[in-house]
Amino acid sequence: MSASKMPTPQPAERVGAAPRNKVVDRPADDPDFRTLFHAWLESHRASLVxxxxxxxRQPVGSFFTCLVMAVALSLPMGLSLLLDNIERLGGSWxxxxxxxxxxxxxxNDRDGQALSEQxxxxxxxxxxxWISREQALDEFQQLSGLGQALKExxxxxxxxxxLVTPREVDKAKLESLRQRLAELPKVEQAQLDLVWVERLTAILKLGDRFVFGLSVLLVLALLLVIGNTIRLHIENRxxxxxxxxxxxxxDGYVxxxxxxxxxxxxxxxxxFAWLLLAFGLDWLNDAVVRLAGLYGSDFALGGVPSADGFYLLLGAVLLGYIGAWLAVARHLSELAPR
Incomplete structure (x- = not known):
């Protein structure tokens, strides 16, 4: 056999070795999903750190910036919590x-008890x-000062x-309920002070609108504060x-x-806002308890509910994020290399 027809020698296989897998080279510009995800996480971690x-590096400035924002956040939340506590004053509105x-x-008393149950x-x-005739007369004698004359x-x-206490304070629903009650047997007259109900509704609506308007103004102020702070960081860098x-x-990386x-x-x-509200309500509660005790009441202010505190914290983070995004979006076009 001629040398030209001799088979090309192949490398020997080691006995017991695993079969060789064919390696497929992946293009350098086609990274897999795991690599991309790891790079994304690493970029966010580096930005956070x-x-x-x-x-x-600026603890004093950072502290006062957070404190100013906390005061602005705690004002509307504190007023809202005070309104909720006022609604509980004396039982309910x-x-x-x-x-x-x-x-x-x-x-007679039997008719009154049966009507009350109905x-x-x-x-x-x-x-x-249910207030019986005898109870009504005793209360009138004590309050009017005409006890001796009434005995004659x-x-x-x-x-x-x-006395019927409704579930909801709504003028239309209260008037409908009054008309139904007036048609019941043994009822001579059904009386409702609609003027006081209208005043009560107006007071509650005024409080809600005031808190809403104050919240809008303070949210705008917070956006300006965080935007100006981020603008200073942008100028420094x-x-x-x-x-x-x-x-x-x-732009996303920047x-x-x-x-x-x-x-x-x-x-x-x-x-900080959560702590301010908690300590502020606790400090105010001492004076409220003493004042309520003078009137024979055990009323006390409630603290900050956990759900409200969590929503306050979440809203503060969102406001900071939005304010920073607006500030960077405004100045990003000016940061082109020269």
Whole structure:
């Protein structure tokens, strides 16, 4: 056999070795999903650490920025919590809208109890109180100061009264309920102070609108504060940002650290606002308890509910993020490399 027809020698296989897998080279410009995701996480981690480090280098300025934001956040939340506590004062606001049912003089205690049980079974009724003729006369004697003169009367002129407390303070619903109650047997007259109900509704609406308007103004102020703060950070890093954009850095890469910085400002402000509300309500509660005790009441202010505190913290973070995004979006076009 000639040398030209000799088979090309192959490398020997080691006995017991695993079969060789054919390696397929992946193009350099086609990274897999895991690599991309890891790079994305690493970029966000680096931006977060960098933002924390820069805030830590200016502890006094960062503290006062968060404190100013916290005061602005705590004002509307504190007023809202105070309104909620005022609604609980004396039991409930529904007590101010009671419907008084004056029964016929011929109605006895059994009729009054039966009527009270019938009314209490209605869906739009929260509570029912029965005042007999004798109880009404005793209360009138104590409050009017005419006790001796009333004893000279041949008979009790006062009727039995059923006090109905509705579930909702709404003028239309209260008037509908009053008309239904007036048609019940043994009821002589159904009386409702609609003027007080209208005043009560107006006071509640005024409080809600005031809190809403104050919240809008303070949210705008917070956006201005966080926007101006981020703008100062951008100016301090202008040269660095221009170099990053010169070597191909994207707008998202440039924007990311400032967004984390705004969110961190919001998080710190939310924590401070929560603490301010908790300590403020606790400090105010001492005076409220003493005042309520003078009137024989055990009323006390409630603290900050956990759900409200969490929403306050979440809202503060979102406000910081939005304010930072607006500030960077406004100045990003000016950060082109020269």
């Amino acid at each position: 960098d933002s924390l480090r820069r805030l830590g 529904q007590r101010a809208a009671q419907i008084s049912l004056f029964l016929e003089l011929s109605a 009314i209490a079974a209605m869906d739009d009724v929260a509570a029912v109180d 009367l041949p008979e009790n002129p006062l009727p039995g009264v059923v 202008r040269a660095e940002i221009e170099v990053i954009k010169l070597v191909g850095g994207t 924007r990311r650290p400032f967004l984390y910085m705004g969110a961190l400002y919001g998080f710190g402000a939310g924590i």
